[in-house]
């Protein structure tokens with residue numbers, strides 16, 4: 001039995017980054033609950049990891065874009081006392097500009113990339129606070145910093161995750177609940193096929209493997225890092241951005257418009 005390490009619930013674990021998280025947490029001795037729509041792929045991942053690492057692996061076939069799917073995963077998060085980690089990873093993107101994108105696809109993207117992690121976090125946090133321990137990992141993207149890079153709605157959804165993570169970190173300080181936000185750059189997964197721009201179109205020097213991405217992100221987690229950007233060579237660039245943002249905070253609300261807006 002390995003449940004003393006706690007169970008990790010990972011959304012979008014049937015492929016790509018989520019499947020690698022599953023492998024790496026199983027290698028650390030964690031039991032797993034894997035969520036995605038494709039039960040066949042989930043079952044294959046689960047069988048492989050049980051065999052390879054000797055951990056318990058449950059699967060939940062759920063469409064996180066549906067109320068039924070969300071409620072099923074929320075119930076597990078709220079009730080399963082063994083869950084110690086939530087990895088909000090399921091998501092999809094698009095490379096289409098506004099005029100070429102179907103607005104219903106954009107709305108579906110908001111449901112998976114924003115509403116699902118929001119709902120699952122709200123389900124997990126009260127139990128994590130009650131036990132004084134827990135970890136939430138939100139898979140954002142570098143487009144949270146550069147929403148102009150791909151589809152704008154995709155950038156907006158990932159900016160939400162960065163902003164939400166900032167707030168969670170502040171609100172959960174002192175509760176024992178840890179928050180990490182991961183901002184991958186281009187990563188070699190099926191994401192790019194779904195987004196309509198297969199990764200083979202990108203310069204190879206831009207594209208990290210999912211294995212390298214997750215290993216770097218877990219190193220960041222082990223170091224207690226809040227925001228992990230595995231591709232960013234100079235961490236001081238993030239620190240400078242954060243310093244500029246936080247320096248501005250005390251100046252963002254006042255009774256009078258700034259002098260430049262006065263006639």
Ligand SMILES: NC(=O)c1ccc[n+]([C@@H]2O[C@H](COP(=O)([O-])OP(=O)(O)OC[C@H]3O[C@@H](n4cnc5c(N)ncnc54)[C@H](OP(=O)(O)O)[C@@H]3O)[C@@H](O)[C@H]2O)c1
Nearest residue numbers: 012014015016017036037038064090091141186187189191
């Ligand atoms: N690859 C990149 O370049 C990159 C860069 C930055 C951030 N990210 C983020 O990384 C995360 C993982 O993506 P990936 O690169 O690993 O791509 P991926 O291989 O396409 O994985 C996406 C995962 O999400 C699941 N999923 C999609 N829609 C779902 C739904 N409605 N309900 C439940 N699960 C759903 C998929 O499983 P099913 O199809 O079986 O449901 C799959 O397991 C995403 O949030 C993505 O935005 C990726």
